[in-house]
Amino acid sequence: MNAIFKDFKFEIGTHRQKNIIWIKFNYSKENLAILHQFCKPKFSNTYKCWYTLNTKSARYFFGIDETFVHVQNKIPTINQNAYRDYINQLILKSYSKNTIETYRKEFATFLYFINDQKVENFTADQLQAYFLHCAVNDKLSESTINSRINAIKFYYEKVLHSKRMFFDIPRPKKPLQLPKTLNKQEVKAIFYHTKNIKHLMILKLCYGMGLRVSEITNLKLIDIDSENMVVRIERGKGKKDRFVSLPESILEDLRNYYKEYKPKTFLFEGLHNQNLSIRTIQLIFKNALLKANIHKKVGIHCLRHSYATHLLELGTDISHIQKLLGHNSISTTLAYTHVTNQTLRKVISPLDQL
Numbered sequence: 001m002n003a004i005f006k007d008f009k010f011e012i013g014t015h016r017q018k019n020i021i022w023i024k025f026n027y028s029k030e031n032l033a034i035l036h037q038f039c040k041p042k043f044s045n046t047y048k049c050w051y052t053l054n055t056k057s058a059r060y061f062f063g064i065d066e067t068f069v070h071v072q073n074k075i076p077t078i079n080q081n082a083y084r085d086y087i088n089q090l091i092l093k094s095y096s097k098n099t100i101e102t103y104r105k106e107f108a109t110f111l112y113f114i115n116d117q118k119v120e121n122f123t124a125d126q127l128q129a130y131f132l133h134c135a136v137n138d139k140l141s142e143s144t145i146n147s148r149i150n151a152i153k154f155y156y157e158k159v160l161h162s163k164r165m166f167f168d169i170p171r172p173k174k175p176l177q178l179p180k181t182l183n184k185q186e187v188k189a190i191f192y193h194t195k196n197i198k199h200l201m202i203l204k205l206c207y208g209m210g211l212r213v214s215e216i217t218n219l220k221l222i223d224i225d226s227e228n229m230v231v232r233i234e235r236g237k238g239k240k241d242r243f244v245s246l247p248e249s250i251l252e253d254l255r256n257y258y259k260e261y262k263p264k265t266f267l268f269e270g271l272h273n274q275n276l277s278i279r280t281i282q283l284i285f286k287n288a289l290l291k292a293n294i295h296k297k298v299g300i301h302c303l304r305h306s307y308a309t310h311l312l313e314l315g316t317d318i319s320h321i322q323k324l325l326g327h328n329s330i331s332t333t334l335a336y337t338h339v340t341n342q343t344l345r346k347v348i349s350p351l352d353q354l
Contacts, residue, residue: 007031010062012054012073015044019054021062022047034272038062071105071112079111082119082155089159106151120160127152179305179335180298187306193291199284201250201257202268202276206285206300208247210307210325213282213300217275219267226251233326242326308336 008031009024023041025031035041038061039052052058075083086107090100111119113130134140134148156162182190187207194200206216215233223232229246266275285300296302304325311321322333 005062010064012064015051020051021054021058021064023050023052030272037271072108075108075111076116078116079119083108083111085159086155093158102147103151103154106148107155110148110152179309180296180302181306181309182296182298182302184310186292186294189292189294190288194288197253197257198261198268199288201254202281202284203288203303204250207303207307208250209244210304212304213278216268216281217278220265221263221267224267240326242323244324308333312336
């Protein structure tokens with residue numbers, strides 16, 4: 001969901017025989033002004049609630065997954081308490097918003113599938129049959145099935161406190177996928193064709209510090225320490241803080257950006273001084289690829305991959321790269337050793353020796 005709507009709640013519904021989206025929020029002229037920028041809200045005197053037409057664009061801006069809303073509303077009464085207990089436990093465990101969103105979708109899908117069977121009484125054999133159905137009938141990917149297993153495993157082990165062996169489900173193997181990267185000339189081309197200084201700073205910091213897109217959106221002015229040339233990444237993935245080096249080459253441009261845009265709290269702000277949404281930054285990168293005439297099928301995360309790969313090519317110790325990226329395990333960082341150009345160049349094909 002767009003960060004600007006973090007204090008809003010949206011529900012799919014009908015009103016006067018029309019498909020609409022109910023919008024719940026603490027009324028203020030400012031909040032109403034925000035809504036008017038994205039839709040044409042109306043007020044229902046009958047239900048004392050704001051609403052707008054349920055359109056594709058409205059669902060896009062509000063971050064509504066209509067399929068999930070349908071599934072969630074169709075969970076039988078017999079399992080609704082289990083669903084509420086599940087979400088409460090995720091919150092109590094302080095899981096991230098993204099993890100909570102993923103887990104509750106997977107668990108809701110499972111409850112919808114089992115219909116009026118009580119979830120507490122499901123057996124290991126029944127669970128195995130369900131995952132087999134997901135693989136064979138629904139043709140879900142390995143990563144999706146693994147995600148679904150983890151979500152349902154959380155319910156039985158953390159909510160019901162069942163023994164771990166109760167949920168001994170064979171997991172599909174994950175395919176080995178190498179990180180997708182850009183070469184240095186492609187990175188230069190992206191920067192060259194990005195004329196908006198704000199967009200350029202976003203892309204340069206993603207690459208120059210190897211940041212995740214979520215970390216870029218949450219960067220605050222107080223995180224930048226230009227005296228010591230470091231940046232504090234607060235509560236990155238796994239809720240860990242870390243420090244990364246601030247590239248010297250960007251300092252002057254960064255100061256010019258600050259003078260022009262005058263951000264208040266976050267380094268990169270949108271409407272009403274809110275931090276930019278992840279979706280906005282993804283679109284900035286997508287447009288930069290088009291302008292640079294780069295046709296690789298990559299997302300903005302590839303700038304982080306490229307940062308790690310290019311550091312390796314410069315001879316940076318792998319353990320230093322691990323700390324800069326915030327990886328828990330060195331094995332995650334070692335994936336980049338498979339894609340460095342220098343490593344590949346050292347391999348001499350036997351064909352060249354004939």
